[in-house]
Each structure stands twice: as structure tokens, then as C-alpha cells.
Amino acid sequence: MLVVPLKFHIKTYKVRHNVRRFAAGLLLLLLGYSNSAFAQQNCEQQKVDKAYQEILYFYFQQNFYQALTHIEVLESKCAQAFKTVTNPGVDPLLLKGGISLAYGLEEQAAEIFDNVLSQAADDKTQTQAWLLLGKAMFQKREDESAAKALSNITLDAANEHLDPLDKDEWIYMQSQLYAAQNADTKADPNASPNQATDSSYWLEELSGNSIYRQYVIYNKGLAQLQNGQIDSAIATLNTVGDENTGFFPDFFSGWFGPLRTEHDEELKALKDRANLTLGYAHLKNQQTLESLNAFKRVRLDSLDTNSAMLGYGWAAAQREEYQIAVSVWKQLQDMPYSNEFVMESFLASAYAYEQAFAPTQAIENLNKGLARYAREVRFLTQSLNQVDDNFFLELGKTDNWSEAIPEHLEEIMLSNDFRSQLGWLSETIQINQDFQQWQDRLDVFDAMLDERQQENRLRTEKLKNDNTLNKLSELVARRDRIQQQINQAKDDHQILASEEEIAWLTRLDRAVNRHEAIVQKRAELSQQALSESYAERLKRINGILIWKAAESHAGRQWQATKALAELDKIVLKTSAQQSLLQSALNRPPEYQEQRNRIANLREQLQTKVALNKQSQRALLGSLQSLFSRKLNAQLAQLQSYQIQAQLAIVRLNDKAYRKAQAEEQQGGRQ
Amino acid sequence: MKRPVLLLVIAMMFIQPYASAQDDSKATESQSVAKQIQQLKRDLVALNRDLFVLEEDLLFPSSTQVAVYLSMDVGDYFKLDSVELKIDDQVVTHYLYTDKQVDALYRGGTQRLHVGNLTQGEHQLSAFFIGFGPESREYKRATTMTFNKGPEAATLEIQIVDSTSKQQPEFSVVEL
Numbered sequence: 001m002l003v004v005p006l007k008f009h010i011k012t013y014k015v016r017h018n019v020r021r022f023a024a025g026l027l028l029l030l031l032g033y034s035n036s037a038f039a040q041q042n043c044e045q046q047k048v049d050k051a052y053q054e055i056l057y058f059y060f061q062q063n064f065y066q067a068l069t070h071i072e073v074l075e076s077k078c079a080q081a082f083k084t085v086t087n088p089g090v091d092p093l094l095l096k097g098g099i100s101l102a103y104g105l106e107e108q109a110a111e112i113f114d115n116v117l118s119q120a121a122d123d124k125t126q127t128q129a130w131l132l133l134g135k136a137m138f139q140k141r142e143d144e145s146a147a148k149a150l151s152n153i154t155l156d157a158a159n160e161h162l163d164p165l166d167k168d169e170w171i172y173m174q175s176q177l178y179a180a181q182n183a184d185t186k187a188d189p190n191a192s193p194n195q196a197t198d199s200s201y202w203l204e205e206l207s208g209n210s211i212y213r214q215y216v217i218y219n220k221g222l223a224q225l226q227n228g229q230i231d232s233a234i235a236t237l238n239t240v241g242d243e244n245t246g247f248f249p250d251f252f253s254g255w256f257g258p259l260r261t262e263h264d265e266e267l268k269a270l271k272d273r274a275n276l277t278l279g280y281a282h283l284k285n286q287q288t289l290e291s292l293n294a295f296k297r298v299r300l301d302s303l304d305t306n307s308a309m310l311g312y313g314w315a316a317a318q319r320e321e322y323q324i325a326v327s328v329w330k331q332l333q334d335m336p337y338s339n340e341f342v343m344e345s346f347l348a349s350a351y352a353y354e355q356a357f358a359p360t361q362a363i364e365n366l367n368k369g370l371a372r373y374a375r376e377v378r379f380l381t382q383s384l385n386q387v388d389d390n391f392f393l394e395l396g397k398t399d400n401w402s403e404a405i406p407e408h409l410e411e412i413m414l415s416n417d418f419r420s421q422l423g424w425l426s427e428t429i430q431i432n433q434d435f436q437q438w439q440d441r442l443d444v445f446d447a448m449l450d451e452r453q454q455e456n457r458l459r460t461e462k463l464k465n466d467n468t469l470n471k472l473s474e475l476v477a478r479r480d481r482i483q484q485q486i487n488q489a490k491d492d493h494q495i496l497a498s499e500e501e502i503a504w505l506t507r508l509d510r511a512v513n514r515h516e517a518i519v520q521k522r523a524e525l526s527q528q529a530l531s532e533s534y535a536e537r538l539k540r541i542n543g544i545l546i547w548k549a550a551e552s553h554a555g556r557q558w559q560a561t562k563a564l565a566e567l568d569k570i571v572l573k574t575s576a577q578q579s580l581l582q583s584a585l586n587r588p589p590e591y592q593e594q595r596n597r598i599a600n601l602r603e604q605l606q607t608k609v610a611l612n613k614q615s616q617r618a619l620l621g622s623l624q625s626l627f628s629r630k631l632n633a634q635l636a637q638l639q640s641y642q643i644q645a646q647l648a649i650v651r652l653n654d655k656a657y658r659k660a661q662a663e664e665q666q667g668g669r670q
Numbered sequence: 671m672k673r674p675v676l677l678l679v680i681a682m683m684f685i686q687p688y689a690s691a692q693d694d695s696k697a698t699e700s701q702s703v704a705k706q707i708q709q710l711k712r713d714l715v716a717l718n719r720d721l722f723v724l725e726e727d728l729l730f731p732s733s734t735q736v737a738v739y740l741s742m743d744v745g746d747y748f749k750l751d752s753v754e755l756k757i758d759d760q761v762v763t764h765y766l767y768t769d770k771q772v773d774a775l776y777r778g779g780t781q782r783l784h785v786g787n788l789t790q791g792e793h794q795l796s797a798f799f800i801g802f803g804p805e806s807r808e809y810k811r812a813t814t815m816t817f818n819k820g821p822e823a824a825t826l827e828i829q830i831v832d833s834t835s836k837q838q839p840e841f842s843v844v845e846l
Contacts, residue, residue, distance in 0.1 A: 044846075046825070046846040047825060047846065050739050050780055050782075050825065050827070050846065053739075053741065053778065053779055053780030054739070054779070054780050054781070054782050056774070056777070056778050056779040056780070057771075057774045057775065057779030057780055057781050058774075058779070059774075059779070060770075060773065060774035060777050060778075060779050061770050061771060061773075061774045061779075062770075065714075065715070065718075068715045069715055069718045069719055069722060072715060072716060072718075072719035073719050073722055073723060076719060076723060077723075089778065103711065103715075104708060104711060105708055105711060105712055105715075106708065107705075107708060107712075108708075108712055420704075421703075424703060424704065424707050427707055427711070428707065428710075431710055431711070431714055434714060434718070435714075438717070438718075438721050441721070441725065442721075445724070445725070445728055448728060449728070594724070594727070594728065597720075597724050598724065601717070601720055601721060601724065604717055604720075605717065608710065608713055608714070608717060611706075611710060611713075612710055615703060615706045615707055615710060618703055618706075619703055622703065
């Protein structure tokens with residue numbers, strides 16, 4: 001018997017091939033489904049640490065806005081994140097407070113430090129929190145609260161828990177606050193003496209090379225001057241003015257490095273200011289040579305240069321060195337500034353010429369002064385009409401706006417109050433730009449959601465149309481058929497035959513068919529029957545093939561079962577993914593939720609934009625009023641100079657006339 | 671001629687450092703504007719947070735998100751100048767560093783170098799570094815890693831670490 005029909009042979013050959021194709025199909029389905037899987041937001045330790053380190057990355061670059069934003073993002077994703085950060089260096093809440101302080105959010109900083117202090121924090125954290133809270137109050141000029149906060153730090157705690165730079169800052173603020181307190185209580189003779197009000201106490205505690213040392217000394221000298229202790233003040237200020245300011249410590253090595261603003265230029269400026277004060281103190285004390293030396297130490301490109309030049313001239317004039325005085329003042333007059341020192345130098349020169357018995361030059365100089373005053377008045381009056389909101393807005397958009405203002409307006413616009421208001425205006429402009437950027441991005445998000453929604457709709461339709469979700473069940477049915485075939489192979493080993501064996505079986509099948517056809521034909525033609533040996537040979541070959549299949553059956557059965565088991569695992573996984581996809585498809589689309597978020601943010605943005613515009617308008621009004629006030633004050637000052645110069649000219653002319661008359665009378669008598 | 675100017679200037683020099691009570695009403699007005707701006711800045715940060723989270727949710731859903739961080743050791747043996755990052759042979763980031771950024775990395779900051787979307791499955795990340803190595807010699811190195819992107823957000827970290835034993839920098843990528 002030729003046992004195996006051809007069709008069945010080919011079918012069985014495909015069993016293993018089918019397993020492979022089936023697996024590939026499942027994998028494709030698996031990949032397709034997994035794209036739709038929604039992962040849960042988590043707060044894994046490593047991810048929290050990375051997010052915290054990213055905050056530090058912005059913080060160390062002094063990008064406080066980004067640092068704060070990332071802190072807020074981290075806190076919104078993981079409320080407990082700050083409690084779990086590994087090796088944060090400082091208490092993360094303190095860091096947030098410090099960054100808030102540096103970004104100009106003193107109120108938020110103060111709230112955070114209060115919060116830290118209300119918790120059972122360790123001594124180090126408490127000390128740092130008191131320092132930063134005190135600093136926040138100090139910056140807000142809430143002296144009483146600052147003093148109260150800073151007084152919670154004992155000297156021992158400062159030594160133990162603060163790095164030297166922070167400790168110096170603490171001492172500096174304490175000394176300033178005590179000095180202010182001292183000034184307030186000076187009028188009260190019954191006020192209890194406080195050791196801490198004496199600057200020498202603070203100086204002892206400051207580290208040797210601290211920048212704050214110079215400030216404390218300078219303020220001490222200033223206080224002595226105000227108290228009329230001229231000699232002591234001079235001695236004190238000399239220690240700052242003569243100080244070598246070349247040394248500059250590395251301020252950016254500590255944790256709170258970016259919060260510091262000191263730099264080398266600041267020290268030099270302080271030294272200039274000390275020398276200027278010294279110069280005038282010596283001048284008041286009739287120590288003209290010392291005064292000259294002090295003024296000489298002021299740098300030529302300093303903010304105090306003009307004042308020092310005026311003072312230098314006065315010191316020289318006091319020594320009756322009028323040529324030197326006039327020469328310095330002449331240089332001052334040629335400077336392109338419009339400050340009171342330059343303006344006063346015309347009157348001062350006239351004084352020197354008069355003292356040097358040169359009334360003609362004195363009058364000449366006064367006339368030059370009058371011309372200069374008139375020019376300044378003209379410029380200022382023009383500015384009063386020209387400077388408007390747009391001018392301030394353009395100035396606020398310029399990075400180095402102080403370099404962009406006209407020279408004759410420097411005196412007004414470089415004042416502290418003007419600077420701070422223009423700084424705020426710049427901030428409102430920047431805030432407005434940020435809002436505008438976000439509004440544009442929200443538009444993009446809206447468009448993106450439209451596109452996604454459309455794409456998702458098409459994809460869902462395609463899924464339905466090409467019957468993708470039913471493919472798994474078809475594949476499972478095919479898998480079951482394969483299982484059935486493997487089961488049948490227990491009885492018919494040739495079901496698991498190899499490709500070579502199947503080829504042999506096909507050939508055998510063909511040979512059997514031919515043999516049968518020949519036998520039949522010969523019978524029809526009444527020819528002699530074929531020898532039995534042919535049929536026996538075919539039987540023998542069939543027997544060999546059956547024997548071979550039986551011999552390999554155990555191994556093949558094991559391989560097929562193993563492949564099927566692997567297939568089952570993939571089927572299981574794919575089935576899970578399909579359930580996920582199905583539930584995702586059944587879930588109402590999240591686009592609406594996202595659109596709501598966008599709409600909500602857009603609404604918030606609009607409110608904030610309106611608020612910002614309101615603040616900007618208030619600031620512009622305030623700036624305009626400040627500008628007018630200052631400019632009018634300057635105009636009044638110039639008018640006063642004009643009157644002084646005119647009176648001096650009249651007086652000098654009168655003096656010359658009287659002198660000429662006297663000479664004439666004397667000549668008549670002779 | 672008298673010397674009124676000198677006296678005026680001397681008087682100016684002795685202005686108290688605490689000049690807060692000069693004009694109370696103006697100061698209060700300024701304080702009020704300053705407070706308003708402070709509140710606005712606070713709102714700006716909160717708003718920026720919400721927008722940032724929304725942007726991330728929309729552009730980089732966690733199922734496809736891949737984020738690559740870069741961290742550095744003290745940098746004794748390597749001063750970073752630039753990094754080029756490739757994922758599956760596609761350049762996704764090329765970054766040039768400023769001194770301030772390098773300093774922030776030295777001091778413990780970590781930069782999120784890249785955030786993007788990837789399908790699930792196997793991907794290859796390659797990073798090419800240019801900078802200055804020991805004795806200020808120009809230094810070019812690369813590191814690569816094959817990773818498997820699963821259904822959740824993938825986070826990788828490129829680490830540049832000083833090897834004191836080899837006196838060389840070492841570059842590696844780890845999956846977090």
C-alpha cells in the first residue's frame with residue numbers, strides 16, 4: 001500500500017514553516033499594539049535624582065527661571081520628590097528658597113524658609129534657613145524682621161554650620177542692621193549700650209580676606225563722620241582707601257555661590273568711594289595735602305571720578321595752587337557729562353581765577369558756564385517733550401540700556417530709583433515676551449491635536465476595515481490546527497517528515513501512479529503482466545521511508561512541541577497587547593482633556609497678560625512722573641547755577657568798575 | 671566769591687546709607703509695583719510649569735519617550751567642548767558647551783541632552799565627544815550602547831568619569 005497521499009505530504013511539510021510564519025505575524029501584531037500602550041507616570045528614585053541634578057544644572061548657570069520651573073515640574077509630578085533626593089548637598093527646600101531669592105521672589109523665599117523652620121529640621125538646615133530668611137528680609141529692607149531672623153543664629157552655630165563666605169555675609173548683614181538700629185536709638189540717651197553695635201566686634205569675627213570687611217569699615221568711617229569724629233573717620237576710611245583690593249577670593253565655590261554679587265570691580269568701586277569720602281573729610285579738616293592724595297587714588301574711569309576731580313581742585317585751591325585747580329576743573333568742564341560736578345566746575349574755576357587776581361578770565365569762565373547751562377537747559381527741555389512711553393519701552397528692551405541713554409540724561413536715568421523702576425519695566429517686557437511665546441505654542445498644540453485626532457480616526461477606521469483585531473483569533477485557530485497535526489503525527493510519523501523525505505515520498509507517489517497506469521494499460525492490451533518485483537520494490541522503498549520517519553519521530557515531535565510552546569508565549573503576550581489596544585480604543589479620546597488643559601492655560605495666560613500690561617502701564621506712568629520730577633529738579637538746579645554765575649559776573653564787573661574808578665581818582669589826585 | 675559748592679558736595683557725601691525714609695509715599699508706591707511684579711513672576715513660573723508639562727505630555731508621551739542625560743565627573747582629565755548624539759545612525763543632537771555650562775556639569779549638574787520619541791524595540795545610541803584631554807591635548811572619543819525601548823519612557827545617561835588609575839577620562843552610557 002502506498003500510504004501517503006501527495007496533498008497530505010505537502011500540507012505536513014508546511015507545519016514547521018507555518019509555525020515560523022505564524023510567529024512572525026504575531027510579532028508584527030505585538031509591535032503594532034505596543035505603540036498604543038500607556039505607561040504610568042512614576043517617581044522612580046533614579047529619575048527623581050536626575051530631575052534634581054537637572055535643576056542644579058540650571059541653578060549653577062544662574063538660570064534661576066528655568067531652575068524654578070523645573071523644581072515646580074518635579075514637585076507637580078512627585079510631591080514627595082524633595083524628601084527622597086539622594087545626596088542633595090543642601091536641603092532641597094532651602095535650595096528652592098535660595099533660587100527664589102535670587103530670582104527676586106523674596107516673599108516666596110521667606111515662605112519657604114518659614115516652612116523649613118517650622119519643620120523639625122537639623123541644626124545645619126535651621127542655621128542656613130535663618131540666614132536665607134534674614135537675607136530675604138534684608139533685601140526687602142524689612143530691617144526689624146531681618147534682625148530678628150539673623151539673631152537666631154549664634155556665633156557657634158555660624159562657625160559650625162555656615163561656610164566662611166556665608167558666615168561673613170551673616171556678619172555683614174548683622175553689622176549693617178545694628179548700625180541702623182544704633183542710628184535710630186542714638187537720640188535716646190537711655191538706650192542700653194550694645195556691644196554688637198560696635199563695628200570692631202564684627203570686624204573681629206569676619207574672615208581676614210572677606211569683601212564684607214571693607215563694607216563694614218567703610219560704613220563705620222561714614223558713621224564716625226556723621227558723628228563729627230573726623231580724625232577717627234579718616235583713620236578708619238584710610239584702611240579701606242589704602243587697602244590692596246587685588247585679592248579676589250573664589251566666590252563661586254560654595255553652594256550658594258550664584259547668590260553672591262560681589263566681584264573685583266565692586267571692591268575697586270568701594271575703594272574709590274572711600275577715597276572720595278576721605279578726600280572731602282581731609283578737606284573739611286584743612287588737611288589739603290592728604291586730601292589731594294586721597295582724591296588722586298580715585299580711578300579715572302570710576303563713577304566717582306568727576307566728584308573727585310572737583311574735590312581735587314578745591315584741595316589745590318585751598319593750598320592756593322590755583323593753576324592746578326583751574327587745570328583740573330578745565331578738564332572736568334570738557335567732559336561730556338551733565339552732572340552737578342561738571343556744572344559746578346565753571347563756578348569753581350571762576351572762584352580760582354578771582355583768587356588768582358584774574359577777573360577777566362573769571363568772567364570769561366562764567367560766560368562759558370552760562371553758555372553750557374543754556375545748552376543743558378535746551379537739551380533737557382527738548383527731552384521733556386520727546387521722552388515718552390515708547391522711549392522707556394525701547395530702553396527696557398535694550399540689554400545694556402545704561403549705555404544707550406543720551407549723555408545729558410545720564411544724571412537722571414542712572415539714579416537708583418530710576419534704575420530699579422526701569423529694571424522692573426524690563427521684567428514686564430520680558431514676561432510679556434514669554435507670555436506671547438507660550439500663546440504661539442498653545443496655537444501649535446491645538447493644531448497638533450487636530451492633526452492627531454484626524455490621524456487617529458483614520459487609523460481606527462483602518463483597523464476596523466482590515467479586520468486587524470480579528471487576526472489574532474484566526475492565527476490562534478491556525479495554531480490549533482497545527483497542534484492537531486502534531487497530535488496526529490503520533491500515529492502517522494510521516495506528518496513530521498523532512499523536506500528531503502517529502503521529496504522522496506513525492507517521487508515514490510509518482511512511481512506508484514506510473515506503475516499502476518502501466519499495469520492497467522498492459523491488462524487492457526492483453527499483454528503480459530509486469531513482474532511482481534516492481535511492486536515489491538515500491539513497497540520496500542515505502543517501507544524504508546516509513547521506517548526512517550519512525551526513527552526520527554521522537555526528536556521531531558519534541559522540536560515541534562517546543563516551537564509550539566514558544567508560540568504560545570507570544571500568543572499570550574499578543575493577546576494581552578490586543579486587550580490593551582482594545583481598551584484604548586474603547587476609552588473615550590483624551591483629546592478633549594488635553595484641549596481643556598490648553599483652553600485653561602490660554603485663559604490663565606490672557607489674565608496674566610492683562611495683569612502684566614496693567615503693571616507695565618503703572619510703571620510707565622511712574623517712570624514718566626519720576627523723569628519729569630528729576631528733570632525739573634535738574635532744570636531748577638541749572639537755573640540756580642545761571643543765577644549764581646550772572647550774579648558773580650555782575651559782582652566782578654562791579655568790582656572791576658570800582659577798581660577802575662579808584663584808579664582814576666587816584667590818577668586825578670596825582 | 672564764596673565756596674557754597676564745596677559745602678554742598680561735602681554734605682552730599684555724608685548721606686546716610688539707609689535712606690529709606692526719604693519719601694515714604696513714593697517708596698510705598700514702588701513697593702506695591704515691585705510686589706505686583708513679584709507676584710507676576712511667581713505666576714509666570716507656575717504657568718511655565720503647566721505649559722512645560724503639557725508640552726511634554728503632547729510631544730513626548732511616556733510610551734514613546736526617550737530622554738538622554740549627560741553628567742560629568744570633576745573634569746581633571748577632560749574638558750568638554752561638544753557632543754554629537756546619534757540614535758540609530760541619525761544625528762539627534764549636536765551641542766556646543768560654554769564654560770558656564772561645563773562648570774555647571776563639573777559641580778554636579780546633569781544636562782538633559784536630548785528628549786525624543788522612539789518606537790518600542792532595539793535601538794542604538796552613539797555619542798561622540800570632542801574636548802581637551804590630559805595636558806590640554808585635543809581629545810575625541812565615542813561611546814555606543816544598544817538598548818531596548820519598552821512600553822515605558824526610557825532614560826539613558828551618558829557619563830564622563832575621570833579614571834585616576836588610567837589618568838584618562840572614561841565615557842559610558844547606562845540605562846536608568
